[in-house]
Amino acid sequence: MNRGETGYETWLRYEEITDSALHTQYRAYFQTIEIKGNSPIIESAKEELMQGLRSLLGVTPKCLSATGEQASCLIGTIADVAEVSQAIKERLREEGYAIYSEKGRLVLVGKTETGVLYGTFHLLRLLQMRDHLHDLRIVENPRNQLRMINEWDNMDGSIERGYAGGSIFFEHNKVTNNLQRIKDYARILSSIGINAIAFNNVNVHEEETKLITRKFLPDVAKVANIFRQYGIKTFLSINYASPIQLGKLETADPLDEKVRAWWKETVADIYRYIPDFGGFLVKADSEHRPGPFTYGRNHAEGANMLAEALAPFGGIVLWRCFVYNCLQDWRDRKTDRARAAYDHFKPLDGLFHDNVVLQIKNGPMDFQVREPVSPLFGAMPKTNQMLEFQITQEYTGQQKHLCYLVPQWKEILDFDTFANGKESPVKSIVDGSQYDYKVSGITAVSNVGNDENWTGHLLAQANLYGYGRLTWNPNLSTEEVTTEWTRATFGDNEEVIQTIHEMLLQSWLIYESYTAPLGVGWMVEPGHHYGPNVDGYEYSVWGTYHYADCHGIGVDRTVATGTGYTAQYFAENYELYEHLETCPDSLLLFFHHVPYTHKLKSGVTVIQHIYDTHFSGAEQAEQLLESWRSLEGKVDSERFQQVLERLEHQAEHAKEWRDVINTYFYRKSGIPDEKKRTIYPI
DSSP states (O other), rough: OOOGGTTTHHHHHHHHOOOOOHHHHEEETTTEEEOOOOHHHHHHHHHHHHHHHHHHOOOEEEESSSSOOOSSSSEETTTOTTTHHHHHHHHHTTTEEEEEETTTEEEEESSSSSHHHHHHHHHHHEEEEEEOOTTOOOOOOOEEEEEEEEOOOOSOOBTTTSSSSSOEEEEEEOSSOOHHHHHHHHHHHHHHHEEEEESSSSSHHHHHHHSSSSTHHHHHHHHHHHHHTTEEEEEEEOOOHHHHHHHOSOOOOOOHHHHHHHHHHHHHHHHOOOOOOOOEEEESSSSTOOOOOGGGOOOHHHHHHHHHEEEEEEEEEEEEOOOOOOSOOOOSSOOOOOHHHHHHHGGGTTTTTTEEEEEEEESSSSSOOSOOOOOTTTSSSSSEEEEEOOOOOOTEEEEESSSOOOHHHHHHHHHHOOTSSSSOOOHHHHSSSOOOSOOOOEEOOOOOOOOOTTSSSGGGHHHHHHHHHHHOOSOOHHHHHHHHHHHHOOOOOOHHHHHHHHHHHHHHHHOOOOOTTTTOOOOOTTTTSSBOOTOTTTSSSSSSSSSOOOOOEOOOOOOSSSSSGGGOOOHHHHHHHHHHHTTTTGHHHHOOOTTTTTTTTOOOOOOHHHHHHHHHOOOOOHHHHHHHHHTTTOOOOOHHHHHHHHHHHHHHHHHHHHHHHHHHHHHHHHOTTTTTTOOOOO
């Protein structure tokens, strides 16, 4: 099987370079290579470099080893490469690397072995981008300390919110024997700078609870061994009630001495199998998950108990802030799920141990196509924070629709919280530069499964790639990241690159336009969250989450007349969102309840905007399909067909979204489309 044409090789296809001048230039630097060191990570770097050069240049360089001959390419850590200047040494931080060329020689040096591996992937990326190697002066350090992936895989082989097949980690309630696929995944993640993974579902079911027992730890250790070779540290999601389920204790109270002792013994056991174990990921007291609330304890008390067990080994606790009462009465318009994370955690600032990190979703709700940035970012200067994205497209088309999320993530990372005055963007909170956080970073829910192309929709690979690149350097532009992925994945045909580039950059706003208008979310089928259902929010006993009636639509979250949510933001953003005059139209209905006849800043009424965007969105989805069809014969047939089928489905499904949403609001408002287009009576 030629996996290069199925999507299995992702952006690591290393397509052959046909430009003769570039080919000659590159070969000159790779006649002979000296790679210093022989650790598993260095071996991964060597293996990757050789595979890449064979594919890109058709050469296998001669490897030198302490022969006295000077290699044309020298690779190693700063401890092993004597030629590195003091200036470079001083600039490199943990996991950083430098690549430079001088006197016809290429030097790649890492602060650590992991830096060497990351530098190797960067060097190969330069070749994939067809960049010149003369006069290179590259020094790179990751901006974020933790650059993590959360898998939501279950031991039965299923994946919660998985849209690309089953688990690559589990089958039949055990760890899979297909370790080669896990190695291939580790290589993919390492290529974009990921350095941590929790590979079981954060909603820990009965079977997954047992992963921290001696029965399963040997198999967990095998997975950890693979990830370690690629600079990736292994974490596990745990069930807070484990002392009851596994230890046969009567309680999981974090202040109970027997419970504390049980966790310390359990943690010590884990480190016997996995000496560099990263720690625990915990979802507690939300959506029926057990937690410290059961025992009258708060989140700090709950997290600190685990932190104390992990501290002697250097482990950390990642404590999710996705906490809310899913059984609250949504008929009460003062009840507001958006408030929950801030209300629960802000009063606890300074009470968490320094090896606890609060993991905060990018918005206050649940990864909607459009919602504001969580006000919790920067609101806890004495508590480690990290940002959580969702790569898997739960609410953004489930990898059946094209929805490139890098533009959304860039908006979030660049959002000014005003937490520490002007120019306090989210990216500076989570990289630890605004406050003296001991541990911080970015994580995301993965979008991979055991489909041959990893992500179901081939173009959804761009989201995984873009996530990794932004966690390494949030200052990269959307255009840079998009161009990198497109060239690495599809080669150097300029028409193909430009067409796919434009499709990706347009797709988020297209998806938003035919689904959720003006910041209203949740208009999806309950449970599985796919397809239009305007009153579909599963926890709403009233039947809707947008409060639409015959007069208007939107959630009043103002201090003046609503839930008071806007007050959770720092003053500048509070003023922005509190008032109709200043609130961005894109989030209008998230913050305000307005009549259908309310005029947006464009001069168009809310109801007409709903009609217009849903008609135009469906048309643009059709245009995405036509753009892809124009590439027939220019993209290999197998991958062309994969994407074609997804885009054909999207074009039809966008029409369904258009008709369901427009019909609903026409019936609610009684106001016809002023352009007299047909609104189907669904």
